[in-house]
Amino acid sequence: xxxxxxxxxxxxxxxxxxxxxxxxxxxxxxxxxxxxxxxxxxxxxxxxxxxxxxxxxxxxxxxxxxxxxxxxxxxxxxxxxxxxxxxxxxxxxxxxxxxxxxxxxxxxxxxxxxxxxxxxxxxxxxxxxxxxxxxxxxxxxxxxxxxxxxxxxxxxxxxxxxxxxxxxxxxxxxxxxxxxxxxxxxxxxxxxxxxxxxxxxxxxxxxxxxxxxxxxxxxxxxxxxxxxxxxxxxxxxxxxxxxxxxxxxxxxxxxxxxxxxxxxxxxxxxxxxxxxxxxxxxxxxxxxxxxxxxxxxxxxxxxxxxxxxxxxxxxxxxxxxxxxxxxxxxxxxxxxxxxxxxxxxxxxxxxxxxxxxxxxxxxxxxxxxxxxxxxxxxxxxxxxxxxxxxxxxxxxxxxxxxxxxxxxxxxxxxxxxxxxxxxxxxxxxxxxxxxxxx
Ligand SMILES: [Zn+2]
Numbered sequence: 534x535x536x537x538x539x540x541x542x543x544x545x546x547x548x549x550x551x552x553x554x555x556x557x558x559x560x561x562x563x564x565x566x567x568x569x570x571x572x573x574x575x576x577x578x579x580x581x582x583x584x585x586x587x588x589x590x591x592x593x594x595x596x597x598x599x600x601x602x603x604x605x606x607x608x609x610x611x612x613x614x615x616x617x618x619x620x621x622x623x624x625x626x627x628x629x630x631x632x633x634x635x636x637x638x639x640x641x642x643x644x645x646x647x648x649x650x651x652x653x654x655x656x657x658x659x660x661x662x663x664x665x666x667x668x669x670x671x672x673x674x675x676x677x678x679x680x681x682x683x684x685x686x687x688x689x690x691x692x693x694x695x696x697x698x699x700x701x702x703x704x705x706x707x708x709x710x711x712x713x714x715x716x717x718x719x720x721x722x723x724x725x726x727x728x729x730x731x732x733x734x735x736x737x738x739x740x741x742x743x744x745x746x747x748x749x750x751x752x753x754x755x756x757x758x759x760x761x762x763x764x765x766x767x768x769x770x771x772x773x774x775x776x777x778x779x780x781x782x783x784x785x786x787x788x789x790x791x792x793x794x795x796x797x798x799x800x801x802x803x804x805x806x807x808x809x810x811x812x813x814x815x816x817x818x819x820x821x822x823x824x825x826x827x828x829x830x831x832x833x834x835x836x837x838x839x840x841x842x843x844x845x846x847x848x849x850x851x852x853x854x855x856x857x858x859x860x861x862x863x864x865x866x867x868x869x870x871x872x873x874x875x876x877x878x879x880x881x882x883x884x885x886x887x888x889x890x891x892x893x894x895x896x897x898x899x900x901x902x903x904x905x906x907x908x909x910x911x912x913x914x915x916x917x918x919x920x921x922x923x924x925x926x927x928x929x930x931x932x933x934x935x936x937x938x939x940x941x942x943x944x945x946x947x948x949x950x951x952x953x954x955x956x957x958x959x960x961x962x963x964x965x966x967x968x969x970x971x
Pocket of ligand 1: 789844846847
């Protein structure tokens with residue numbers, strides 16, 4: 534644990550005030566984008582003294598990064614050590630360039646994250662995720678885990694049989710995986726008669742999907758894993774742009790904030806700060822980043838934060854599960870919901886082995902939803918479909934179009950453009966819904 538993780542709020546505040554002043558002076562001197570932005574707003578950064586003054590600073594949006602990507606770079610290009618990119622799930626991918634110091638910062642961040650998730654030098658991690666294709670998380674986890682002194686098995690995504698072989702033969706103590714893939718792994722192990730609870734795996738670090746409901750209890754996806762496999766689930770959440778993770782300790786009360794690496798705000802639709810427990814848009818300011826620091830960057834992710842000390846001894850704020858992306862908010866017959874609410878219903882039905890939710894725009898310019906599900910081979914659609922319809926109506930208060938399709942077709946729909954990772958939500962609505970620019 535770094536000293537700041539168990540410091541008083543006053544000590545954390547003093548550290549962050551100084552770090553913010555340093556950051557503002559740095560981007561004023563080195564970032565063409567922020568030089569222009571400050572000039573346009575007539576902003577004298579020397580007058581921004583504390584994090585309480587953050588609200589006087591303009592926002593940075595995804596479109597800013599897309600349109601002026603290289604104006605964010607604060608160092609000469611020959612200082613760039615690694616080019617990472619966002620997945621491009623929502624429009625054009627953005628490149629984030631890291632210097633050698635940024636890579637060290639990234640590994641330090643994951644060292645703190647994996648330590649927070651009860652990891653130590655005796656662990657062996659199996660990584661069930663992409664380690665190339667400019668995916669920042671892959672190298673971040675690898676570098677951070679190595680800093681804890683633990684070992685790594687870089688198996689990559691997919692390949693159920695190879696994953697299971699490695700679990701049996703190499704004995705990893707922890708997995709880093711997308712939780713819905715863990716469900717697929719459980720099903721595969723069952724089909725070949727292997728009892729996963731006899732393996733050495735004790736913890737799974739869950740990436741890419743939420744494992745908790747808004748009240749921080751395990752959601753349907755997490756329950757599905759835990760009922761079949763008594764392991765400890767830790768959620769970790771980050772984005773390429775923020776270069777910093779929020780990771781749960783063993784008490785599972787939200788992902789711990791790392792105050793030396795990031796400032797964050799949770800904002801309402803009007804851009805006003807929200808109190809603990811109220812969901813809003815996560816807005817971040819990076820600390821200690823040299824290549825492409827970001828100031829009040831609107832992530833588009835909607836979540837709430839919690840404060841008060843945690844039983845693990847950390848005093849830092851904790852971030853609850855991402856309830857959805859702001860742009861992915863669906864309006865269906867008067868009901869507003871995020872795709873995650875639909876996933877939660879589908880995950881609770883054990884006959885469903887894969888699904889994809891597709892949103893489109895109707896002729897009346899309203900949102901339309903089609904849910905395609907693949908069922909277990911032995912399941913009878915005539916029994917499962919009415920059960921699913923009832924669960925959707927109860928969970929969402931509306932009933933989208935529901936279709937049963939072959940597994941291969943659902944998988945093809947999950948990954949139409951051969952992206953880095955398949956998606957359970959495909960947004961085909963027009964026009965693209967974008968957050969307002971500053
Ligand atoms: Zn804790």
